[in-house]
Amino acid sequence: MRRTLAQSLALYATVIFTLVMILFPVYWLLVTALSTTDELYRLPPTFWPDNPQWDVFARVWAAKPILLWLWNSMLAAVGSVALSMLVSVSAGYALSRYSMRGGATMGLFVLTAKMLPATLLVIPLFSIFSSFGLIGSLWTLVLAHSTMIIPFATWMLKGYFDTIPKELEQAAMVDGCSPIGAMVRVVLPIATPGLAATALYAFVLSWADYAYARTFLVNSPDNWTANLGITTMQGEYVTYWNDIAAASVFIALPIIAIYLFLERYLVGGLTAGAEK
Amino acid sequence: MTDTVQAGRRKFFDLARPSRQHLLGYILIAPAVLMVAAIIVWPLILAIDLSFQQVKIPRLGGASRPFSVSNYVWLFSSQEFWLACWVTLKLVIVVTAGSVGVGLSTALLVNNRFEGRTVARLGMALPWAVPEIIAVVIFAWMFDTSFGLFGWLAIKLGFADQMIPWVSSSTAAFWAVAITMVWKGFPFVSIMCLAGLQSIPSDYYAAAKVDGASSFQRFRWITMPLLMPVLGVTLVLTLLWVFRDFSIIKVLTGGGPLRSTQTLSIMTYDQAFQYHNFGRAAAVGVLTLVICIIASLLMLGRRSKSIY
Numbered sequence: 183m184r185r186t187l188a189q190s191l192a193l194y195a196t197v198i199f200t201l202v203m204i205l206f207p208v209y210w211l212l213v214t215a216l217s218t219t220d221e222l223y224r225l226p227p228t229f230w231p232d233n234p235q236w237d238v239f240a241r242v243w244a245a246k247p248i249l250l251w252l253w254n255s256m257l258a259a260v261g262s263v264a265l266s267m268l269v270s271v272s273a274g275y276a277l278s279r280y281s282m283r284g285g286a287t288m289g290l291f292v293l294t295a296k297m298l299p300a301t302l303l304v305i306p307l308f309s310i311f312s313s314f315g316l317i318g319s320l321w322t323l324v325l326a327h328s329t330m331i332i333p334f335a336t337w338m339l340k341g342y343f344d345t346i347p348k349e350l351e352q353a354a355m356v357d358g359c360s361p362i363g364a365m366v367r368v369v370l371p372i373a374t375p376g377l378a379a380t381a382l383y384a385f386v387l388s389w390a391d392y393a394y395a396r397t398f399l400v401n402s403p404d405n406w407t408a409n410l411g412i413t414t415m416q417g418e419y420v421t422y423w424n425d426i427a428a429a430s431v432f433i434a435l436p437i438i439a440i441y442l443f444l445e446r447y448l449v450g451g452l453t454a455g456a457e458k
Numbered sequence: 459m460t461d462t463v464q465a466g467r468r469k470f471f472d473l474a475r476p477s478r479q480h481l482l483g484y485i486l487i488a489p490a491v492l493m494v495a496a497i498i499v500w501p502l503i504l505a506i507d508l509s510f511q512q513v514k515i516p517r518l519g520g521a522s523r524p525f526s527v528s529n530y531v532w533l534f535s536s537q538e539f540w541l542a543c544w545v546t547l548k549l550v551i552v553v554t555a556g557s558v559g560v561g562l563s564t565a566l567l568v569n570n571r572f573e574g575r576t577v578a579r580l581g582m583a584l585p586w587a588v589p590e591i592i593a594v595v596i597f598a599w600m601f602d603t604s605f606g607l608f609g610w611l612a613i614k615l616g617f618a619d620q621m622i623p624w625v626s627s628s629t630a631a632f633w634a635v636a637i638t639m640v641w642k643g644f645p646f647v648s649i650m651c652l653a654g655l656q657s658i659p660s661d662y663y664a665a666a667k668v669d670g671a672s673s674f675q676r677f678r679w680i681t682m683p684l685l686m687p688v689l690g691v692t693l694v695l696t697l698l699w700v701f702r703d704f705s706i707i708k709v710l711t712g713g714g715p716l717r718s719t720q721t722l723s724i725m726t727y728d729q730a731f732q733y734h735n736f737g738r739a740a741a742v743g744v745l746t747l748v749i750c751i752i753a754s755l756l757m758l759g760r761r762s763k764s765i766y
Contacts, residue, residue: 193572200564201581207596207641208584210607214599223605226614265493273490280483295498296695297750299702301726302743305736306501306508309516329497336490361482390589392705397731409591413709416598423599434592441587445580448587449649 211434215239215427222423235424242428250404251411252433258320258395258407259388262327263381266335271377274339275365279348295333300393303329308397318402326394331384338383342376343369379447382440386448389437408433509740516736529741538717538725539742546701546721549636553700556640558693561647566681568648569655579652586645594709597638601625601710628718631711635719639706643699647692654688655681694754701750722746 185193214222216234242248277288304326311322350372351364359367370377395410406414412433415426441448508516509530511523533539568579585593600607601624609621624630658681666676704723707713713720713728720728722742730739 190572193570197567197572197578200567201578204564204641205581205584207593207600208588210600211592211596214596225605225610227605227607227610269490269493272486276483276486280480280486282480282483282487291494294751295494297698297702297747297754298498298502299704299723299726299743299746299750301702301704301723302505302740302747303498303501304727305730305740305743306504307497308730309504309736310501325497328493329501332490332494333498386587390591390705392591392709393727409589409705412591412595416709423602426595427599430592430595434588437589438584438587441584442580445583449583449653 211427211430214423215431217424219422219424238424238428239431242425243432245425246411246415246429247406248408248411248429248432251406251408252436254320254405255389255407255409255433258323258327258391259385261320261324262331262388263384265324266328266331266384267377267381270332270335270339270380271370273336275343275369277336277340278343279351292333292337295329298329300330300391304393304397307394311398317398318405320399320405322398323388323391323394323407326398327388327391330387330391335380335384338380339373339376342373342380346372375447378444382444382447386437386440505740506744508737509744511737513737514734529738530745532738533741533745538720541717542720542722542725542742545632545717545719546723548632549639549719549721550697550700552636553639553643554693554697556636557643557647557696558689560640560644561692562651562689564644565648565651565655569652583645583649585641586649588642590642590703590705591709593638593642594706597634597641598710601634625711626715628715631715631719635707635710638710639700639703642706643696646699647696650688650692651685654685658684690758694757697757698750698754701746701753722749 213228213230215238216236217228217231218233218235221228221231276282307322307326307329308317311317311325316322346369350368351359351361354364354368355361390409391407392409392413395407396413399405399407399410412426412429415422415429510525510527512526512528513523564582568575568582572578588596601609603609603621603623603625606621606624609618609624612618612622613620622630624634662680662684663676666680671679701721702723703721704727707719707721707724708727711719713724723746726739726743726746728739729735729742
């Protein structure tokens with residue numbers, strides 16, 4: 183399709199205008215972080231600070247245990263992703279390869295699990311965790327995030343395994359490989375992109391959680407995750423928006439970096455099974 | 459003799475045997491089933507059980523209270539519950555419509571061929587990668603009552619003659635929540651629609667062009683019908699997300715002012731962890747789940763399989 187010059191210009195103008203609108207809040211976060219308090223509490227607003235306060239990042243990093251918060255988020259995410267993948271990979275493989283009684287029921291169950299509101303599940307989980315004395319520990323998050331991850335990961339992985347021809351394992355087994363060996367040595371290496379996409383997506387899910395962290399960890403500041411920590415910076419009387427914005431940049435950065443560099447995998451995870 | 463027994467034994471554990479194949483399937487799926495039973499099914503049963511007890515703060519293993527429907531009776535006769543239903547419905551409609559509108563149009567836009575398309579695609583969906591809490595931080599500041607950008611813009615553009623009290627006015631608070639959620643929610647729709655658009659063979663468009671179809675006709679009779687399955691699933695997933703969302707509303711408005719942004723999700727949480735009425739909270743939560751299930755089954759109908 184050839185476009186006239188006017189059409190090309192219109193297209194570029196629309197794309198640029200839309201991008202500016204969409205990305206403006208992210209830009210505003212940066213501007214807010216770099217502005218002085220005086221500039222923030224002034225109208226009309228400052229669209230680019232006269233004297234960008236780059237040291238705000240060092241100041242907030244020193245004033246707040248941001249590294250600790252990020253570390254806790256990381257532990258919870260790695261823990262829940264590892265635990266969930268461990269059980270989901272073999273379950274997804276089994277659902278893809280073996281016709282089992284109750285396979286359809288499993289599907290219906292996954293559907294229901296996707297609809298389960300965290301605000302409902304958090305209630306019984308709270309009583310369960312408190313009777314095991316787990317409240318305040320990061321293990322609560324590992325388990326709670328797994329409730330979100332396992333159902334979707336199992337189904338997503340089943341979808342990936344479905345795209346790998348069965349003949350590959352059959353050939354391996356004819357050559358003397360055991361069924362487990364065929365799965366581990368033949369199918370899993372081929373499914374690596376699928377596994378990576380699922381794990382990445384699960385990581386993002388865990389990183390985004392706020393409801394569980396707030397409920398289980400609010401009284402143990404040492405285990406606060408990034409999301410929980412940042413909400414405590416919102417003051418009751420005065421809120422230092424530049425500090426919060428700077429801390430937000432630290433917390434959003436890991437996920438945005440993952441997104442920018444591994445977009446193909448992440449988006450592959452999102453759209454798996456969308457084109458049926 | 460011993461040899462044959464051992465051979466028999468080895469055979470018994472030989473999972474490669476066709477008759478043992480199903481056994482292997484069950485073994486592989488068992489860990490996941492056990493985990494799900496322990497961390498989803500059991501808690502869910504506890505929650506349903508809790509919703510039928512008049513209980514403030516439950517203790518596991520404590521004496522179970524007698525069966526009672528008082529939580530549900532309280533719910534159906536309380537104004538708060540019906541208000542929360544209404545707020546949820548409004549928010550679901552506004553945010554889903556907004557996300558699908560913006561998501562579909564951005565997807566169509568970056569589906570065009572142009573220089574720098576990859577970068578444009580990355581940028582369009584970037585809000586998806588911004589954690590919800592951070593999105594709330596940005597928008598809370600932009601919606602600040604005294605020095606927020608949006609209030610200033612509204613005055614500049616002539617929509618208001620003074621700063622808008624985003625937090626204390628019911629209507630303004632509702633729209634603040636809705637706008638934040640659309641910004642966070644549309645990239646998902648966009649990503650899904652783009653994937654759907656790319657799976658449409660370009661031959662279809664070429665053929666339609668040969669037949670003299672206008673670009674609107676091509677959109678109406680090729681793009682839309684072929685995109686419908688993806689769009690349907692996306693719509694339901696977005697709807698479920700709004701239904702269950704906690705962090706955006708909780709941190710932005712806390713459900714206020716005067717419960718004008720209190721959805722069923724927020725009501726569930728506050729009943730439990732603010733007023734310590736775990737029984738009532740469980741009842742609200744169970745009803746939310748039931749509504750979610752009914753709504754998505756109604757919307758998807760026979761196509762419900764594709765949501766897996």
